Amino acid sequence: MPMPHYPIICYRQGCGQLALYKIAARWSDGITGELKTYALSCEACLPEFFRQSREKQKTCRLTPGEVLEAPNIFRLATGQHDRNLERQAQLEEKLTADEGNRPAG
Numbered sequence: 001m002p003m004p005h006y007p008i009i010c011y012r013q014g015c016g017q018l019a020l021y022k023i024a025a026r027w028s029d030g031i032t033g034e035l036k037t038y039a040l041s042c043e044a045c046l047p048e049f050f051r052q053s054r055e056k057q058k059t060c061r062l063t064p065g066e067v068l069e070a071p072n073i074f075r076l077a078t079g080q081h082d083r084n085l086e087r088q089a090q091l092e093e094k095l096t097a098d099e100g101n102r103p104a105g
């Protein structure tokens, strides 16, 4: 689905900032596949949304044959088709590492 041509706002209620990133995971049932969107997020809310998305992905129940990959972060670009979105691998690594460094509790 192409991105709409109007500003996309962060999913967090009350945030109101423009969404700069999309958190999505590749899903496939072996026949068709798609990007399953978890959140559209501004920069500030991204760490929290990314963490939540990974938790959701882990607990997602799949039927045999279904594959759901770990969520990735994509940079949103107006008018871009999903498959053309630029993946932010370094950002994913950074947020994952930050998470690991956080004291327990």
Ligand SMILES: [Zn+2]
Pocket (backbone or CB within 6 Å): 010, 011, 012, 015, 016, 017, 041, 042, 043, 044, 045
């Ligand atoms: Zn936000």
